[in-house]
Structures are given as structure tokens and as C-alpha cells.
Amino acid sequence: MPETITTTDGARAIPEVAMSTTSTLVTRTGSWKYTRPAYHDRVAPCNAGCPVGIDIEGYLNLLREGRVDEARDLLLAENPLPAVTGRVCHHPCENTCNRRTFDGAVAIHAVERAMGDLARQRPAPVLKGKRRTERVAVVGSGPAGLACAYHLARFGYGVTIYESAQEAGGMLRLGIPEYRLPREALDGDIARVVAHGVEIKCGVRIGEHVTWKELTELFSAVCIATGAHTSRALGVPGEQLPGVQPGLVFLRDVNSGKRPDLGRHVVVVGGGNTAMDCARSAMRLGAKVTVAYRRTREQMPAIKEEVDDAMREGAEFVFLANPVEFQEANGRVCALVAERMALGEPDASGRRRPVPTGEHFTIEADTVLTAIGESSALEGFFGDVEGSDSGLQVDALGGTNRDMLYAGGDVTDLARTVADALGAGKRAAIGIDRHLRRHHGDTAELNALRFADGNLSAVRWMGRDPIRRVNPVNAVVGVDDLNFAQYQRVPRHADPHLDSDRARGGFDEVNAGLSTAEAMDEAKRCLNCGVCTQCDVCLIFCPDAAITRAADGSYTIALDYCKGCGLCAAECPRGAITMTQDRP
Amino acid sequence: MKKVMVGNHAVAWGVRLARVEVISAYPITPQTQVVEKLSEMCADGTLAARFIKVESEHSAMAAVIGASATGVRAFTASSSHGLLYMHEMLHWAGGGRLPIVMADINRAVGPGWNIWTDQNDSLSQRDTGWVQLYCETNQEVVDTTIMAFKLAEQLNVPVMLMLDGFYLSHTAEPVDVPDQELVDRFLPRRVAPYKLDVDSPHAFGALVRPDAYMEMRFLQQDALNKVPQALEVIEKDWLRMFGRSYGAVESYRAEDAELLLVTSGTVTSTARAVVDARRGAGEAVGLLKMKMFRPFPTALLRDALRGVPRVAVLDRNVSPGHGGIFAEELRSALYDLPDAERPELFGFVLGLGGRDITPAVIDEVIEKARTGTVPGREDLWVGVNP
Numbered sequence: 001m002p003e004t005i006t007t008t009d010g011a012r013a014i015p016e017v018a019m020s021t022t023s024t025l026v027t028r029t030g031s032w033k034y035t036r037p038a039y040h041d042r043v044a045p046c047n048a049g050c051p052v053g054i055d056i057e058g059y060l061n062l063l064r065e066g067r068v069d070e071a072r073d074l075l076l077a078e079n080p081l082p083a084v085t086g087r088v089c090h091h092p093c094e095n096t097c098n099r100r101t102f103d104g105a106v107a108i109h110a111v112e113r114a115m116g117d118l119a120r121q122r123p124a125p126v127l128k129g130k131r132r133t134e135r136v137a138v139v140g141s142g143p144a145g146l147a148c149a150y151h152l153a154r155f156g157y158g159v160t161i162y163e164s165a166q167e168a169g170g171m172l173r174l175g176i177p178e179y180r181l182p183r184e185a186l187d188g189d190i191a192r193v194v195a196h197g198v199e200i201k202c203g204v205r206i207g208e209h210v211t212w213k214e215l216t217e218l219f220s221a222v223c224i225a226t227g228a229h230t231s232r233a234l235g236v237p238g239e240q241l242p243g244v245q246p247g248l249v250f251l252r253d254v255n256s257g258k259r260p261d262l263g264r265h266v267v268v269v270g271g272g273n274t275a276m277d278c279a280r281s282a283m284r285l286g287a288k289v290t291v292a293y294r295r296t297r298e299q300m301p302a303i304k305e306e307v308d309d310a311m312r313e314g315a316e317f318v319f320l321a322n323p324v325e326f327q328e329a330n331g332r333v334c335a336l337v338a339e340r341m342a343l344g345e346p347d348a349s350g351r352r353r354p355v356p357t358g359e360h361f362t363i364e365a366d367t368v369l370t371a372i373g374e375s376s377a378l379e380g381f382f383g384d385v386e387g388s389d390s391g392l393q394v395d396a397l398g399g400t401n402r403d404m405l406y407a408g409g410d411v412t413d414l415a416r417t418v419a420d421a422l423g424a425g426k427r428a429a430i431g432i433d434r435h436l437r438r439h440h441g442d443t444a445e446l447n448a449l450r451f452a453d454g455n456l457s458a459v460r461w462m463g464r465d466p467i468r469r470v471n472p473v474n475a476v477v478g479v480d481d482l483n484f485a486q487y488q489r490v491p492r493h494a495d496p497h498l499d500s501d502r503a504r505g506g507f508d509e510v511n512a513g514l515s516t517a518e519a520m521d522e523a524k525r526c527l528n529c530g531v532c533t534q535c536d537v538c539l540i541f542c543p544d545a546a547i548t549r550a551a552d553g554s555y556t557i558a559l560d561y562c563k564g565c566g567l568c569a570a571e572c573p574r575g576a577i578t579m580t581q582d583r584p
Numbered sequence: 585m586k587k588v589m590v591g592n593h594a595v596a597w598g599v600r601l602a603r604v605e606v607i608s609a610y611p612i613t614p615q616t617q618v619v620e621k622l623s624e625m626c627a628d629g630t631l632a633a634r635f636i637k638v639e640s641e642h643s644a645m646a647a648v649i650g651a652s653a654t655g656v657r658a659f660t661a662s663s664s665h666g667l668l669y670m671h672e673m674l675h676w677a678g679g680g681r682l683p684i685v686m687a688d689i690n691r692a693v694g695p696g697w698n699i700w701t702d703q704n705d706s707l708s709q710r711d712t713g714w715v716q717l718y719c720e721t722n723q724e725v726v727d728t729t730i731m732a733f734k735l736a737e738q739l740n741v742p743v744m745l746m747l748d749g750f751y752l753s754h755t756a757e758p759v760d761v762p763d764q765e766l767v768d769r770f771l772p773r774r775v776a777p778y779k780l781d782v783d784s785p786h787a788f789g790a791l792v793r794p795d796a797y798m799e800m801r802f803l804q805q806d807a808l809n810k811v812p813q814a815l816e817v818i819e820k821d822w823l824r825m826f827g828r829s830y831g832a833v834e835s836y837r838a839e840d841a842e843l844l845l846v847t848s849g850t851v852t853s854t855a856r857a858v859v860d861a862r863r864g865a866g867e868a869v870g871l872l873k874m875k876m877f878r879p880f881p882t883a884l885l886r887d888a889l890r891g892v893p894r895v896a897v898l899d900r901n902v903s904p905g906h907g908g909i910f911a912e913e914l915r916s917a918l919y920d921l922p923d924a925e926r927p928e929l930f931g932f933v934l935g936l937g938g939r940d941i942t943p944a945v946i947d948e949v950i951e952k953a954r955t956g957t958v959p960g961r962e963d964l965w966v967g968v969n970p
Contacts, residue, residue, distance in 0.1 A: 016740065016803040017681045017778050020787040027791060 025561075029544060033564025033582065037538075037557060040578045041469045042477045042530030043452040046093035046108060051419040052085065052147075053426060053455025054078040056093055056108055057531055058467045063111070063523035064533075068118070074466060075115055076124050077459045079422060080150040081143060081189040083120060084172060086113025087181050087511065089419045090303045098479045098529050104492035106525045107514070114519030120188040126196055129462055132156040134220035134436050139206050142170020143418045144409025145225035146193050147425025148398075148432075151458050153196035155433045160219075161198060164205040170227050171410070172418070174252045175274065177281050178507040180306075212382055221404040221432045225425060228374040228391065228410035234269065238326030239370075243333035247278040247371035254281050262287045263366025267336050268315075269293075269323055270371035271300035276307060278369040279315045283504050289315045290363055294322040294341050299351040305495075309510060313500050318363065322354060326368060336363045376411045388413065396446070397431025398424060406432055423455040430461050452476045470532055470554070473578070477530035481575030486537060493522045532576040538568035585761045591752040592617035594722040594759055595687045595745075598729025599659050600631045601767045602685075606651035606658040608636035608644045612666040613699045614749040615689040619661065641666040645673035645686075652682040653788055655779035657733060660684070663749065664691035664705045671709065674742075678713020680789055681804065683736030683743075683774070685729065690849065690900075691749040692937040700938020701749035703849070703901035707877070707909045713804060715743040715811055716878040718848040722757040724830055727822060730767055734818050737774050739807045748900075750938065751850040766825050808879040815876070832876035833884045837863055841870030843953055844889065844927070846897040848874045848910060851941045855898070858946045869950060874910060882917045889918060895927040896953035898946070900935040908933045930956055934966040 015021075044057035055074055062071035075082055086109055097105035136152050138145045141163040149159040167173055168190050172181065194200060206215055216222055231246030233239060247268065253260055266282040268275050271293035279289045291310070293300060296319045300307055311317065321338040328334060338361055341354035376391050386393045386401045391413035398406040408424030410416045430449075434440070449456040452474055459465045496512040497503070503510045514522060534553040546561040547568065557568075569577040589597065595618045599607070607626065611619045625631035636647045641662050648658040662670060667688050677684050688706045692698040706716060717732065719725045725747055732743040747753050780788065792800060812832050823829040837859050838844055847855045852873045862869040872888055872895075874881075889895055899908025906912060911931025918926055930953040935941040945967055952964060 015778060016800065016807070018679070018789050018792045018800060019778055020790055024787045024790060 028560045029563050030546075030558070030560040033562060035564040035566060035579045035581050036559060036562065037564070037566065037568050037577050037579055039470045039532055039555060039576060040473045041471065041532060041576055042473050042475050042481075043454075044529040044531065045096035045098060045476050045478070046106075046529075047451035048454035048476045049092045049096035050451070051092065051415070051417065051423040051455060052079050053423055053451060053457055055451070055457065055459075055467065057526060057528055059115070060106070060108075060111065060523045060526035061528055061531065061533060063520055064526065064528075068520075069122070069124075070466065072115055072119050072122070073124050073127075074459070075112065076119060076192070077127075077464075078426070078457060080147055080193050081116075081172075081422065082112050083116030083185040083189050084143070084181060085418060085422065086110070086116045086513075087185065088172075088176055090417055092419070098477070098482055099525065099527055101479065102484055102487065103489040107492050107495070107522050110493060110495060110514045111519045111523050113513050114516055116185070116189065117513070118516060119192070120185075123192070123195070128154055128196065129156040132158075132436070134158075135160065136221045136223065136432055137162065137215055137219040138223045138225060139215070140170055140225035140227055140409070140411070141168035141190075141200055141202075142172060142225060142227050142409055142421060144227075144411075144421035144425040144428075145170065145223065146190065147422040148223045148225060148406075148408055148429045149198040149425075150193045150196055151426050151429035152432060153193075153198050154458070155429065155462070157433070157436075159198045161200045162204045162206055162210070162215075163200060163202045166202050168200045168202060170225075171229075174255050175248065175277070177251065177255060177277050179280065179284070179503065179510050180277070182509050207381065216405065220436055221406065223398065223425070223428045223432065224392070224400075224405065224407040224411055225409045225421070225428075226376065226411045228376040228416065230375045231370055232373040232375055234323055234370055234372060236323055236325055238328060238333065241326050241328055241333040242331065243366065244326055244368045244370065247274050247369040248374060250369050251277055251281060254285075259285060264288060265290070265364050266367045266369060267292055267363055267365040268369045268371060269336070270373075271295065271302060272371060272373070273302045273306055274374070275369075275371035276302045276310050278371050279310050280313060282367075282369065283313055283315060284507060287367070290365075291315055291317045292321040292323065292336065292338055292363060293317065293319055294354045295351065296320060296343065309497070309503075312497075313504050320354060321361075321363075322356065324360065326365075327362070333365055333368055336365050336368055337361075338363065374410065374416070378411075394424075394428075395431075396427070397434065398428030399431050399435075404432075404435065426458055427456055430456055430458070433461075447474070450474065470576070477575040482527060482529060483571055483573050483575075486571070486573035487527065490525050492525065493518050528574050530575050533574070535573065537571050537573055538577060541567045541571040543567060585763075586758050587761050588756050588758050589722060590617065590754050590756050591719075591722045591725055591747045592689065592754065593621050594725040595661060595729055595747070596621035596625065597759070597761055598726045600625050601726070601762055601764055602657065602659075602730050602733045602771055603768070603773075604631070604633050604659045604733075605656040606634050606636065606648060607660065608638055608647035608651070608658075609660045609662065610638055610641045610644045610666060612641070612663045614691060614753045615661050615663040615666070615687070617753070618687060618689070622659075641669040642673055645670040645677065648684050648686075649673060649677050649680065649682055652677070652684050653680070653780045655774065655776035655781075657737075657774045658682075658684050659686065661687040661689070663689045664693055664699075667705045667709060668693065671712070674709055674712035674714060676789065677742045679800075679804065681740040681778075681807070683733070683740055685732045685736055685743045685745070687729070687745050687747065689747050689749050689753045696937075698937045699749070701751055701849075701900070702936045702938065703746070703899075703909075704936075706744060706746050707901050707903075709744070710878055710909075713741065713808070714878060715741055715808070715876070716746065717743065717875055718746045718877060719752065719875070720850060720852045720873065722752065722755070722759050723828065725752070726759055726761065727826065727828055728830070730762065730771055731815070731818050731822055733774075734771050735811065735815055738814055738818075739810055740777070741804075741807050741811065746849065748850040762826055770821060770825055811879050812876065812881045812884060830875055832881045833888055834873040834875065835888050836871040836873065838870035838872060838888070838892075840868055841892055842868040843894045843896060843950060844870045844872050844892045845946070845949070846872045846874060846895060846910065846914065848877070849900065851898055851900060851935065851946075854941060854943060855946055858943050858950070861943075862950070877910070877913075880913055880917065885914060885917050886921060889914075889927055890921060891925045892927045894953055895929045896949050897929065897931045898935075898941070898949060899931060899933050900941070902933045902936065907931050930964065932964050932966050939967065
């Protein structure tokens with residue numbers, strides 16, 4: 001021992017290291033902090049990016065927990081047609097998926113498809129709100145009309161859909177070929193809408209069998225969802241020649257079971273989904289197909305997978321080709337004369353504008369199918385409803401400028417996709433319900449129904465959101481908010497495809513989809529961006545052991561002990577913890 | 585088994601033979617080979633240790649502190665700026681009474697940026713509660729690494745051993761590698777009196793108020809004071825089992841010396857040759873090697889230097905604004921000797937930033953100390969061309 005001069009009791013019997021002999025709870029280290037963590041569930045980018053307004057993260061999370069029926073019900077609460085969208089949606093959710101740059105976006109479309117097919121075998125219970133006395137008419141049974149009717153039925157209304165064709169489905173049935181959307185999938189989804197009490201009257205054309213005026217007098221509200229069925233004209237010489245045909249007419253024929261003779265060589269003009277459907281259907285009828293598009297592959301508006309499939313099945317693509325004339329032989333088209341284009345400055349759509357080069361060339365054609373866009377036919381309609389060539393103008397809830405007249409889908413001037421139509425139908429349903437119940441909430445109330453700046457949620461509108469959200473903040477979680485150190489790389493499940501030779505031989509579904517088990521595995525790849533899944537990472541990393549887990553799995557932070565170090569927020573895999581400063 | 589190896593690999597062999605369980609280290613010149621060799625040993629399974637990769641020396645020391653607190657044997661190594669970056673954690677290891685062993689490959693501190701040897705990096709950590717041992721040969725490095733764990737774990741104090749950068753770290757020498765079975769008998773598994781234990785939870789390193797802090801420091805001081813005697817016992821065991829010993833201080837041909845050189849590190853070997861030459865010429869010049877700097881072996885030094893007329897201290901370091909650090913501390917240690925027995929002490933600063941200390945330089949030191957009349961408060965800088 002060194003020598004000591006004792007001034008007090010001397011060295012007491014204490015350990016030679018600084019070791020606690022009592023509980024450390026006496027030291028309230030929370031007084032040190034100037035920032036504090038809080039659990040705030042935020043919005044996954046897929047939810048915000050879904051035009052339908054599906055709680056994608058929510059149902060994937062339920063699947064992860066094995067709660068399959070609840071997942072199905074949450075999906076169906078927002079989307080009546082998952083077997084359809086799982087197959088034909090352009091899935092912008094996957095483009096925003098935060099997993100995209102890590103190891104590939106979650107294959108949400110494949111999971112949705114499996115859920116849609118599962119729901120056909122194991123239907124969800126029909127859920128409806130308090131019965132309303134008012135009845136609503138919906139004109140058109142495409143995705144917008146079906147969605148509007150479905151949600152209105154769930155809100156408690158009696159709904160009648162008028163459909164001019166002999167079968168319901170609109171463009172889903174008449175426009176989309178069976179190899180992409182088998183009819184039993186479509187029929188199953190439509191049956192769900194009917195099961196909710198929606199009456200569908202086929203073969204009735206409004207303006208012909210019933211006038212628009214009569215309709216508005218018979219029903220408390222009307223939603224127009226008649227779609228856009230007119231192919232835009234190219235406006236070049238020879239367009240009237242036999243053998244030059246709008247792609248939509250061709251598709252309608254094929255999808256109705258006809259098998260027209262197209263000759264040996266078919267040229268499809270256009271780069272959208274209709275063009276791809278035409279090209280692939282024509283190949284199935286035995287034709288050699290050339291797609292002529294005036295820009296390049298990068299600018300094609302068609303879903304990327306559709307272009308891939310068309311190429312895989314043997315379609316030839318001629319890019320930077322702008323039709324200028326159709327040539328005739330023996331009273332029928334024999335060739336397309338095109339001008340070679342070059343890419344110039346970006347146009348209003350942000351895509352580089354094709355500019356002429358003066359160089360011309362010829363492509364032989366026995367048939368030409370034009371697919372450069374569609375417009376709505378609005379003849380015989382109210383003259384005073386605002387709109388343009390691009391479609392009717394509607395407000396945020398699908399309302400036109402005419403009282404109790406709503407619209408959604410391709411008939412409006414909004415984006416023309418199946419998902420956008422489903423979302424628009426839902427918005428119109430909420431708009432109609434709001435109006436009929438004289439419920440005039442403010443913008444903030446509406447925004448609370450949205451996933452960030454995405455579409456409205458029907459379950460939120462009905463006050464039936466089954467997902468318990470922790471102090472929600474309605475903002476999207478970005479890739480930088482996540483902690484990828486907590487995740488393993490797991491490759492995305494690829495869609496199995498029919499062999500191309502077999503695919504070309506008929507109208508069998510090309511994309512075979514994932515098995516239920518594979519889809520459940522794929523669902524587990526979801527990062528649950530912004531949503532606490534009670535994974536315990538915060539609890540494990542808290543150096544003060546200030547986080548505890550309650551019996552229901554939720555966390556409590558003992559702020560008397562939290563030093564505000566921020567480790568929990570930094571380590572949280574999914575950005576569900578936010579640090580705030582105590583004082584500015 | 586004899587092997588030819590560089591000093592850095594001698595460190596790694598010592599660590600391997602000591603069966604260290606956790607290693608965390610960040611590479612820095614000239615220490616990098618230590619980390620490389622150890623990671624190879626961990627990878628090929630010849631050393632069953634967990635190697636924790638970190639982003640900095642501060643974290644490396646924090647990691648071995650955490651490991652050591654659980655009761656396992658832990659090791660790290662660094663140099664110069666890396667060691668300085670560990671500074672806060674060195675106090676945690678010292679005050680936490682954790683028997684960590686580390687190797688510091690002595691390297692000068694920048695700026696000017698310099699990767700060559702001097703002792704300023706380790707000496708600037710002298711008050712962190714670590715034992716400091718300066719090695720002369722690669723054999724001594726292997727042996728000291730193993731003995732360091734025994735010493736550290738006996739008294740619960742961390743031990744730092746030093747190698748001169750390049751002069752020892754990168755110089756190959758034959759080394760008699762101790763037999764593993766014998767080392768296992770010499771150094772059994774660590775038994776920790778206090779440790780993180782889920783079955784008996786305690787917080788370590790928490791707040792200690794004024795009514796107990798001083799007692800904690802008193803006990804730390806007491807433990808460090810016991811180091812020289814403990815090392816002596818350990819070295820006796822080592823000598824018995826392996827036939828070698830070094831001592832906290834070592835006198836070399838010091839009998840009846842008129843002048844005694846005091847050295848540490850590799851310069852000792854050069855000085856031995858100079859002393860041999862001088863003795864051969866009939867001159868009464870001897871040598872005292874200081875291996876231990878912390879705790880300062882005051883009693884041993886007083887005994888070794890009592891009555892020697894003149895002492896020349898060779899410092900490969902400097903405390904800016906004061907002098908060579910060994911010389912200054914030695915001067916204090918000798919102050920209480922009676923006037924008649926107190927040597928005249930000359931302090932020389934030399935060899936900074938890797939400048940070579942050749943026999944000619946030591947001859948110059950000897951001449952200056954022999955002919956000098958006023959043992960300086962001022963230090964004598966050797967070989968400086970201002």
C-alpha cells in the first residue's frame with residue numbers, strides 16, 4: 001500500500017473498479033438529453049406510389065406474420081380486382097420500392113396476383129356499411145366503373161352499372177388479350193363486385209336506350225366511366241385503305257373470339273400497351289410482326305415487361321420510324337412509308353422529341369394496326385360538362401362541374417392505366433358518399449385519407465383501418481431513412497414465363513405467376529419502410545436499456561433514462577423512429 | 585523451436601501463444617504487420633480468437649475494453665497517431681482495471697509527418713494507468729508479450745509493450761519460440777474478479793462520487809506500485825521454464841563504473857557494443873537498460889545508480905519545453921539520495937523521428953558526459969545542425 005494520511009474514515013471496503021452495487025435506476029440520465037426519440041410510423045413509398053391507394057406495406061406485413069386472410073381483406077378493401085391488377089398493372093409501386101437499389105424491388109405485382117387468385121378460392125366476407133337509401137348509377141363496367149360501384153356498395157348504397165357491351169369488364173375484356181389476362185381471373189374479380197350487391201345491366205347504351213337526362217333523374221348520383229375506345233387517327237394519306245385498321249378494333253375482335261386473317265406481314269404503329277397487345281395477338285394469329293415507333297425503346301410508354309415479351313416472342317422493332325403514307329396494291333394496303341426520325345430536345349412529357357431527318361424508307365405490310373393513343377367518344381352527352389379532346393375535367397373527388405355527376409377512368413383527362421382507373425373510381429365513390437351524406441370535410445380531412453400524397457384509402461374513409469399506426473406521420477420514408485445493415489440480400493422472385501414458341505402458338509397465359517408459397521416468401525422481402533414491426537433492434541441497441549417492450553409488443557422509452565443518443569433511430573432498419581430536439 | 589522473424593511477427597507469436605480470445609486493431613504503419621499476421625492466424629485457425637474489425641483506433645480500444653470486461657483475454661496494437669487517438673479509451677482501460685495487453689510500435693508524432701521511430705507517442709500516454717515496458721530484441725518481444733498477460737491479470741492493470749518502429753518492428757532476428765504446452769502451464773486461462781455477467785448484473789465505469797473516487801485511485805496506485813515486484817516473480821518463473829529473463833532494469837558491465845549510460849529500446853544493443861569496446865580499452869563505462877518506465881522503478885534505479893559518479897541518459901524522446909523524459913524522471917528519482925551518493929546526471933536528446941543512433945553518436949555522448957562540468961537542467965541535443 002502507498003502510505004496514506006487519514007483525514008476521514010480512510011479507504012472503505014469498496015471494489016477496486018467503478019462497479020455498481022445498487023441498481024443504476026437512481027441515476028436519471030434522461031436529464032442530459034436535448035434530443036429525444038419517438039416512434040412515428042411513416043408511409044412506405046409503394047403505398048404513396050400506388051394509383052389505387054392500396055396499403056401494400058400493410059398487407060405484405062400481415063402476410064409476413066402469416067395472417068393471410070387479414071392481408072386479403074386489407075387488399076380487397078382498396079382494390080376489388082387484384083387478380084386483374086396483379087397481372088396487368090404497370091406496378092409503379094415497384095419503381096418506388098426502397099429495396100430496388102439494394103437487391104431488386106419486391107415483386108409486389110406477383111404477390112398481389114397470388115392474393116387475387118387465392119381470394120377467388122377463399123372469398124372474403126362481404127363487408128358493407130350502414131344501408132343507405134340512395135341509389136347510384138355507374139355508366140361503364142371497366143375498372144373505374146367497377147371500383148366506383150364496389151366502394152359505393154361497401155359504403156351502403158344500391159348501385160346499378162350500365163354496360164353497352166354484352167359482358168362486363170370494359171377495356172379489361174375488350175382491350176386486353178387473354179394471354180395477359182385469362183377470363184376466369186377477370187370473371188372472378190367481377191363476381192366479387194356483384195357479390196357486394198352491385199347490379200350490372202349489360203347491353204344497355206346510355207344516350208340510346210336511356211337518355212343521360214333520364215339517368216340523372218332516376219338516380220341520386222351518376223358516375224361516368226365509359227372509357228376511351230376511339231383509336232387516334234394518324235392523319236396520313238392512305239389511312240382509309242382496306243387493311244389499315246385501328247388496333248383497338250382488332251383487339252376487340254380477337255378478344256371476342258374472332259380470328260381475322262391479317263395476311264403474312266403485319267405492321268403495328270405505336271409504342272404503348274395497345275401496340276404491344278396488337279403485336280403479340282397478331283403473332284398468335286400466325287403473322288410476322290413489325291412494330292414501327294417514332295422514338296426509341298427508352299421512350300416507349302408500354303410496360304417494360306410487355307416490350308420484353310413482345311421481343312422474346314419474335315416481334316421486330318423499327319425505332320425512329322414515323323409513318324408518312326400507306327401505299328396501295330390491288331385495292332389494299334401493301335406498304336408503309338416511314339420517315340427516319342432523330343431524337344431532339346425533350347417535349348412537354350419530358351421525353352426527347354422525335355425530329356424528321358428527311359430520309360424515307362418502306363416496310364411491306366399486308367395489314368397495318370394503328371395504336372398511337374385513344375380518345376373518348378362523348379357524343380350525345382351533356383353539352384355543358386367541361387372537358388376537352390383529352391377527356392372530362394374532374395376535381396380531386398371525381399366531380400364534374402355538373403352537380404351529382406362524377407367521372408373516372410379513361411373518359412377523364414387523367415392518366416390512362418388500369419390502376420389509375422381503379423383509383424379514380426374509388427375517389428368518385430368517396431366523393432359521391434361525401435356529397436350524399438352532406439359531409440363536407442376540409443382538405444386536411446381528405447389528406448388524412450391519403451398515403452402521403454398518394455390516393456385515398458377507402459378503409460380510412462370508412463373508419464375501419466385495421467392497421468394500428470404508431471403516432472403516424474403522413475410522409476414517405478426514403479431509401480436514406482433505412483438502415484440496410486440490418487437486412488440480408490435476398491434475390492427477387494422472377495416471374496416464370498411460357499416458352500416463347502408455345503406462347504406464340506395460342507392465347508394461353510404467358511406469365512405463369514408465382515406459387516402461393518413463393519409469393520409468401522416474396523412478401524417477406526418487404527422492408528416495411530417507415531413502419532415498426534416490433535423487431536427489437538432499438539431495444540437491443542439502446543445503451544441505457546431505456547426501451548422496454550410491452551405484452552402487446554409495443555415499445556416504451558423511459559425518458560427519465562434515455563440520453564437522447566439517437567442510436568435507436570440510427571439503427572432502426574425501417575426509419576420508424578424520429579429524433580426531435582427538445583429546445584430549438 | 586527457432587524461427588527467424590521480424591519484431592511485428594514476434595508480437596503476433598506472443599499473442600498466439602498467450603491464447604488471446606479477442607483482438608481488435610486498426611492498421612497503421614509501422615504496426616500493420618502485427619494486425620496482418622494476427623488476422624491470418626485467426627483466419628487459418630491457429631489462433632482461436634475473435635478478430636473484431638473496426639473503423640478507428642478509438643473503437644479498437646473500446647472493443648477490447650468491452651471484451652476484457654466480460655472476462656476474456658484481449659489484445660490490440662497501434663502506433664503514433666493511432667495510439668493518440670486511443671487516448672480517452674486508454675484511461676478507461678486503466679481506470680477500469682482491465683488487464684488488456686497492447687503493443688505500441690514506437691513511431692514519431694506529426695507534424696512533420698514521420699513514420700520512423702521515437703518514443704513520444706507512448707510517453708505522452710504515461711499517465712493513463714498503463715504499465716509500460718520497452719523491448720530491445722525480438723526474443724524479448726515474444727517473451728514479454730506472454731509475461732505481460734500474466735502481470736496484467738495478476739494485478740488487474742493494462743500493459744503496453746513498446747518496440748522501436750522499423751529498428752525492431754521490421755528487423756528479422758532468430759527467435760526461440762516458446763513451447764505452447766509450457767506457455768499454457770505458465771499462463772493459465774484468465775480468472776476475472778469482476779466481469780460483465782448476466783447472472784450477476786453490475787454496471788461498470790459508472791458515476792463515482794467524491795466520497796469514493798479518491799479511494800479508487802489509491803487502489804490503482806497501490807496495484808501499480810506492486811508491479812516491479814510482481815514482474816520479478818514472474819520473470820523468475822519464466823527463467824526457470826524457458827531459461828531467459830530481462831528485469832525491469834538491467835545493469836550491464838556496471839561494476840565500478842565511472843560513467844553509466846541509461847538507455848531504453850534498441851539503442852541498448854548499440855550501447856552494449858560501445859560499452860564492450862570501452863571496457864576493452866580499460867575505461868570504466870557501463871550500461872543501465874530501463875525496460876520499465878511505468879510504474880517508474882524508483883527503488884531499483886536508486887539501488888543501481890547510488891554512488892555512480894556520472895550518468896548519461898539517452899532519450900529518444902522529448903517533452904517540449906522541458907527535456908528528455910527519462911532523464912527528467914530519473915533526476916527526480918535520485919533527488920533524495922544523499923549528496924555524496926547522488927550521481928551527476930547528463931540528459932541527452934537524440935535519435936528523434938528515426939535518426940540513427942550509431943556507436944559514434946554514443947561515443948560523443950560519453951565524451952560530453954565525461955568532460956561536462958555542469959550537469960544540465962538544460963538538455964544536450966546530440967547531432968542537431970541548426
